[in-house]
Amino acid sequence: MHKKFQHINASVSYTLTGIKEPVIVLVHGFGEDATVWNEQVGFLKENHRLLIPDLPGSGNSFFKNAEVASSIDDFAEMIAALLIHEKISHCIMLGHSMGGYITLAFAAKYPDMLEGFGLIHSTAFADSDEKKQNRLKGITMMQEYGGYAFLKTTTPNLFSEAYKRNNASGVAALIEKGKDFLTAALQQYYQAMMQRPDRTDVLECSKVPVLFIIGTEDVAAPMNDMLKQTHLPGISFIHILNETGHMGMWEKPLEVNEAVDSFVRYVQSS
Structure with missing residues (x-):
């Protein structure tokens, strides 16, 4: 079911589907919307209830005033408000890339609302100085050439070489989505990611x-960086996707689905 929710400076579109607990919240990343999870939805909704928002500035969600800056914490607070609106007190949250940053901010602010959480091609590390400089260059490029031109240049780098060779249409589909984004929204995302702790x-x-x-x-989100973090939680589930870039949900959907399902089943049983 597609629904709408109003929160401060945002009109939020989201999908709520499935009937069985626990609730899994899927948070998409930069240059994406809720449809990035399509390969997971069909599989997971059979046994779980799913809440999948379009973040403000993506898909069918928008900022009421695009000039008002939003932080990663602001997006986490929006998701918390949405859960309260739907009378959902506990969930498992999985975030891809920027969605992982939001998931971590949510875990910091609302730990009692989480039964488990996951970072899918995402990191707990803040941006390095080099990464921040690259984001600033990206913001400048968007200002000069527009957000779609920026995504058209950068999106292919998210995929493995094998996927790009064998699934050019998949890469093209994600690039095509870039036409739907306002440049100002993409710039806001970059600023928010730069400033996260x-x-x-x-x-x-x-x-x-x-x-x-x-x-x-x-x-x-390089594997070596990710592996440095996996020992930090008391209980970690680690799934490594071979010959896979930043888009495992598309590149290796069956493996991702199985990894998520195994994780959720463990959380349910613990």
């Missing part, structure tokens, strides 16, 4: 299990 303490202090899904060819 290190969240390794959230992993260290987590009282719930944490899932890590890692791609061996991921240049945005």
Whole structure:
């Protein structure tokens, strides 16, 4: 069921589907919307209830005033308000890339609402100085050439070489989505990601299990960086996707689905 929710400076579109507990919240990343999870929805909704928002500025959600800056914490607070609106007191939250940053912010602010959480091609580390400089260059490029031109240039780098060779249409489909984004929204996302703090303490202090899904060819969330974090939670589930870039949900959907399902079943039984 597609629904709408009003929250401060945002009109939020989201999908609520499935009937069985627990509730799984799927949080998409930069340059994506809720449809990035399509390969997971059909599988997971048979046994779980899913809440999948379009973040403000993505898909059918929008900022009421695009000039008002939003932080990663603001997005986490929006999801908390949405859960309260739907009378959902506990959930498992899984975030891809920027969605993982939001998931960590949520875990820091609302730990008692989580039964478990997962980072899918995402990191608890803050941006390095080099990464921040690259984001600033990206913001400048968007200002000069527009958000779609920026996504058209950067999106192919999210996929493994094998996927790009064999699934050019999949890469093209994600690039095509870029036409739907306002440049100002993409710039806001970059500013929010640059300003987020290190969240390794959230992993260290987590009282719930944490899932890590890692791609061996991921240049945005490199495997070596991810592996440095996997020992921090008390209970970690680690799934490494071979010959996979930053988009395991598309590149290896069956493996991702099985990894998520195993994680959720463990959380339910613990």
